Every structure is written in structure tokens, then in C-alpha cells.
């Protein structure tokens with residue numbers, strides 16, 4: 204089975220700060236890491252490969268520094284990696300990102316399965332997987348917790364919070380993976396050493412079959428027009444008496460006044 | 465032609481997810497003359513249009529087909545795409561549930577438009593739907609718009625808005641026929657409801673929330689007893705989901721459940737941002753913490769600074 208895992212570089216921490224003067228987001232100096240859910244996708248891919256044979260390729264769109272997270276994924280045991288890096292991709296929203304990644308999957312060729320994380324922890328959208336599936340004209344299973352290969356079909360259990368759903372998917376297909384699916388393996392010294400011999404292919408926009416209208420900011424219908432810190436709303440904070448018994452008595456009176464008991 | 469705001473009804477096996485009703489009420493409040501239309505795809509014997517009607521949308525587009533009883537994302541998205549192409553709504557809203565967040569981006573990609581995930585608010589500026597969404601784990605808010613393409617699409621976090629019934633509402637119910645979705649598609653072979661809605665914290669009227677400061681076996685047992693007397697559900701902060709007593713289904717917060725009860729009693733909860741975002745819609749909030757500086761207090765109507773176990777014990781005694 205030929206599996207592609209899409210991985211994204213996200214900021215080291217979500218503790219972003221605002222510049223007190225410009226009100227701009229200050230992200231400078233923060234190093235990147237693999238989106239944590241994408242490690243679950245890599246792990247799921249490696250387990251499928253171990254079960255039925257095949258190969259696992261990593262795919263990421265981002266600046267050249269993204270090569271570092273591809274190296275981390277190779278050190279987990281993936282076989283090869285593709286980096287899509289071009290100024291033409293800058294400013295892409297999910298629609299454009301999903302399009303470019305799908306075109307790269309086509310170019311890689313004969314891909315049976317595309318795996319992604321359930322969502323990226325920076326913008327928390329979870330849209331890229333389904334968008335790729337539509338671009339590739341493939342079925343999908345999002346929020347997957349179990350993947351079982353049987354022949355040209357995959358049985359996937361989806362955890363939809365209030366509902367557990369089991370779907371049978373014909374391959375090729377796109378799947379996004381929940382953290383509950385597995386515990387990602389650590390990089391081993393041997394794999395880290397081997398990762399430096401593995402191939403990382405870099406593709407620019409001109410290396411892929413792309414419609415320029417669908418790239419970068421031009422290909423992105425959404426506009427972020429304002430970014431701000433959430434306003435800290437506070438409540439009355441009326442203190443109850445300091446003796447537990449008296450406090451509880453007053454609480455019950457308050458509850459009665461609100462028609463709660 | 466009056467332009468419409470569409471709300472895609474989220475059908476669970478045996479009910480409509482309450483987020484659908486919340487979206488109807490909110491959409492009516494911001495519609496400014498636009499029609500509020502619910503799109504309902506269901507099996508012919510389900511008849512969820514009755515429950516939806518009570519919240520007073522202007523119209524329900526009703527697609528009935530046995531295939532919708534257990535439908536794949538491909539089938540649902542295919543039908544919605546076909547309908548959106550035909551009716552050209554101005555905006556399409558989904559609940560930001562796992563199912564809504566799976567189907568919406570397929571429709572988005574097919575229609576080549578914008579989609580904002582997990583909105584906490586939205587409003588119109590003329591024809592532009594301004595969508596307010598958090599980023600970086602709710603540490604940042606963004607305003608997102610889709611100026612040049614239609615429909616404007618968003619998924620909206622459940623329990624962010626209150627749902628209100630409209631007395632005597634009689635929406636027009638328009639049957640629609642949608643051709644069967646073709647192309648590669650998954651086959652749903654099983655669906656099991658995981659949460660019992662009766663005891664789930666998401667729809668509970670009263671919630672007792674336990675944090676690490678109220679996590680002893682005695683605290684838990686006493687809280688459960690008080691909860692059953694009050695008709696309340698017991699929720700927890702994330703660390704307590706590691707205990708055998710609780711799972712993520714009882715977890716309040718960003719990576720758990722957003723709650724909107726009339727009454728919330730926080731016991732030994734510090735009030736981390738990820739917890740707070742799950743409880744801002746609670747009406748009356750009372751918090752107990754021995755640390756007077758605990759961030760949870762700023763989010764509380766009433767506070768008790770002291771030992772949670774002593775408070776719980778006193779409350780249990782009063783209930784007897």
C-alpha cells in the first residue's frame with residue numbers, strides 16, 4: 204500500500220502574544236514542530252505498512268524550514284518525504300492548501316491512501332483533509348480511531364463525539380486521524396541516523412501541474428481582517444461567608460431565588 | 465429573490481443536535497431581512513421537521529430518502545452541494561460538531577468558496593458575513609470574511625448561543641428531490657450513540673464541576689450524591705479524566721465539551737483558559753477554591769475561598 208501522510212509545521216506553543224503598540228501578533232522567534240495530531244497520522248501509516256507492506260511518504264507545504272519536521276517524521280520511520288515550497292503558495296487558506304496538496308498527491312502517483320491529522324493546532328480547522336478528498340474525487344473518513352486494511356478496502360472507525368461510526372471505504376481514500384487512534388512512536392537513534400540517507404524531494408510551484416488562479420492569496424477566498432486578544436469578561440465575584448455551613452446556606456438561598464431548587 | 469441563510473440540520477440517529485436550534489435562533493437575530501432556511505436531509509420515517517419548526521425558521525427544505533438514514537459524508541455533502549447550486553444561498557451554517565466539520569469542507573471545496581471553522585460569533589455588515597473565530601487554542605480571536613465568493617460558509621461551536629422556541633411558528637416546508645450522489649463513496653456499516661443525552665453535561669441544566677482540588681474518592685462520592693439530589697450532572701477538568709471514574713465525555717473545556725447550564729458549581733478547579741472557554745455560557749456560576757487568586761473566580765458570580773472538601777461536606781449535610 205502506498206501511503207502519503209500530510210504533516211504541517213505549527214508554532215512550538217499556542218501562547219502567542221500581542222504587541223502592545225501595534226496590536227499585531229508576535230510569533231517571532233518561535234520554532235516550529237510537527238502538528239501533534241499529524242504524528243498520530245504518521246503512526247497509523249507506519250502500522251498499516253507493517254501490517255500489509257508498502258511505503259510511507261511524508262508531504263508538507265511550507266517554508267524551507269519545514270524540512271526539519273519532515274526529518275522528524277523520517278526518523279519515526281517514514282520512507283521518503285516531499286516538501287512543497289514556493290512563494291506562490293504563501294498566504295494560502297485551507298481551500299488553496301488542500302488543492303496544492305492534492306495536486307502533489309496526484310504527481311506522486313499511485314497513492315492508495317492519504318492520511319492527515321484531525322486538525323492543525325494553530326487554526327484548528329480540520330478542513331484540509333476533506334478538501335483534498337474532493338479535489339482527488341475520493342471518499343473520506345475523518346476523526347478516525349481505528350483503521351483496518353482488507354484488500355482494496357479499508358474499514359475505519361470514526362469517533363464523532365456523540366456517535367461512533369464504522370465506514371467501509373474503497374481505496375484510494377483520504378483519512379484524518381484522532382489522537383485516540385494510537386500513541387506515536389519515538390524516534391530511535393537508528394532511524395535518526397537512517398533519516399539522513401532518505402530522500403527529501405523539494406517541489407516548487409513550477410514542478411507541479413497547478414492552476415495559478417488557485418494559489419496563495421489569490422486562490423484563497425477567505426480574508427482575516429482583524430486579529431485581537433479575546434476580551435477578558437469577568438463576573439461579579441460576590442464572596443460567600445467564610446464558614447462552609449453559612450456559605451452553603453446562602454448558596455441554597457441564591458439557588459432558590461433563581462428558581463434552581 | 466430574498467437571499468437566504470441556510471442552516472444545515474445535524475441529524476443524529478434519534479434526534480436533531482441542539483446546535484441546529486441554537487443556529488436558527490441566532491440566524492433570525494442577525495438576518496436583516498434574509499430568509500432563515502433549514503436544510504434537513506432525513507429518512508422518510510424520521511419527521512424531524514416537527515422539532516425544527518418549533519424554533520421558527522422561515523422555511524425548511526426537506527429532502528427525504530432512505531439513503532439518509534445512515535449516510536456517508538460523500539452522500540450528505542453531495543446532496544447539499546447540489547441543493548446549494550440550485551438555490552444559491554447567501555450563507556450556509558453548520559454546527560461545529562465532528563460531523564458538521566467533516567461535511568462542510570467537502571461542500572466548500574465543491575463550491576470553491578470560503579469556510580470558517582468553529583466560529584464563536586457571526587454578524588452581517590451589509591452583505592458580508594463577518595465570522596469571529598478563535599485561533600491558537602482560543603488565545604487569539606480572528607474576524608474572517610469571504611468577500612468575493614458565495615455562499616459564505618461557517619461552522620459554529622455548539623452551545624455558544626441559546627435556542628429559543630417561537631410560539632405558533634409555522635414555517636413553510638418545501639420538499640426537495642436530490643439525485644443520488646454518484647462517485648466513489650464510503651458505506652456506513654454501523655452507528656452507535658456514545659453519550660446518553662439524559663446524563664450528558666452538554667445539555668444538563670445544572671453541573672457540578674470537579675477539579676484537582678476536589679478529586680479524592682470521598683469528594684467524588686459526595687459530589688455525585690449532591691448532584692443526584694439537585695438533578696445535576698457531574699463534569700470535570702481535564703486532569704480528572706485520568707481517574708477511572710471519568711472519561712473525556714465528562715470533560716468541560718476546549719478539548720472536551722462546551723456546557724451552558726443554568727447553574728455551575730466549580731469545586732477545586734483553577735480556571736485554565738482551556739477550561740474557561742467551555743463554560744462561559746453558564747448562567748449562574750459559583751466557585752470554590754482555596755486560592756483567592758485562582759483565575760476561576762474572575763468567571764464566577766459567587767465565590768467561596770476555602771477548602772472544597774469542607775464545602776462539599778457541608779452541602780451534603782444540608783441536602784439530607
Ligand SMILES: Cc1cc2nc3c(=O)[nH]c(=O)nc-3n(C[C@H](O)[C@H](O)[C@H](O)COP(=O)(O)OP(=O)(O)OC[C@H]3O[C@@H](n4cnc5c(N)ncnc54)[C@H](O)[C@@H]3O)c2cc1C
Nearest residue numbers: 675676677701702717718719720732734736738754755772
Ligand atoms: C491543548 C490543551 C487543551 C486542554 N483542554 C482542556 C479542557 O478541555 N478542559 C480542561 O479542564 N483542561 C484542559 N487543558 C488543561 C488545562 O490547561 C489545565 O491544566 C486544567 O484545566 C487544570 O485542571 P484543574 O483546574 O482541575 O487543576 P489545577 O490547575 O491543578 O487546579 C487545581 C485547583 O484546585 C485548588 N485546590 C487545591 N486543593 C484544594 C482544596 N482542598 N480546596 C479547594 N481548592 C483546592 C487549587 O488552588 C487550584 O486552583 C488543556 C490543555 C491544553 C494544553
Ligand SMILES: Nc1ncnc2c1ncn2[C@@H]1O[C@H](COP(=O)(O)O)[C@@H](O)[C@H]1O
Nearest residue numbers: 209210264319320322323328329330331
Ligand atoms: N501546509 C500543510 N502541509 C501539509 N499538510 C497540511 C498542511 N496544512 C494542513 N495539513 C494537514 O491537514 C490537517 C488538518 O489541517 P487544518 O485543516 O489546517 O486544521 C493537518 O493535521 C495536516 O495533516
